[in-house]
Amino acid sequence: MLLGGAPSEYIDHATDSDVWHLIYDSLNANFTDILTQPKHILVTRWGADPFSRGSFSFPQPHHQVKWVQALQQLIDHRLGFAGEHCNAQYAGTVHGAYLSGIEAAQNILASLD
Ligand SMILES: Cc1cc2nc3c(=O)[nH]c(=O)nc-3n(C[C@H](O)[C@H](O)[C@H](O)COP(=O)(O)OP(=O)(O)OC[C@H]3O[C@@H](n4cnc5c(N)ncnc54)[C@H](O)[C@@H]3O)c2cc1C
Secondary structure (H helix, E strand, O other): OOOOHHHHHHHHHOOHHHHHHHHHHHHHHHOOOOOOOOOOOOOOOHHHOOOOOOOOOOOOOOOOHHHHHHHOOOEOOOEOOOOHHHOOOOOOOHHHHHHHHHHHHHHHHHHHO
């Protein structure tokens, strides 16, 4: 599961067992025949990691796609930006950054024609 906001902050300081119960409640609300507690679960607690603090870019409430589109524009036909913050559909993800990189490269190549 991928969680953000308050649930993410909760997980950062909860035990694995508490996290499992959170997952179980969510699964149980949507599916039947949920498995019993697994022998082991792996919980990443990025928010509690002193080297990352869980930070990444994300669209805030009232975010406008045109702001992302502005970042996708080449400057002087030769300077382009790429990264998680430059992809409107998959913001804040590796695949968003990857797709943004491809798009920026294509924009630069097209500008050379
Ligand atoms: C804790 C955490 C967990 C995550 N988990 C997931 C996940 O499970 N799945 C997922 O899809 N995404 C996840 N993400 C998001 C994903 O890691 C990012 O979206 C992705 O790495 C962004 O790629 P990027 O190229 O835009 O930026 P980055 O990967 O941050 O690359 C930016 C690079 O620029 C370099 N840099 C910065 N300033 C300068 C400078 N002045 N000069 C030269 N270099 C500089 C940095 O050192 C860095 O190497 C997670 C992010 C975090 C923080």
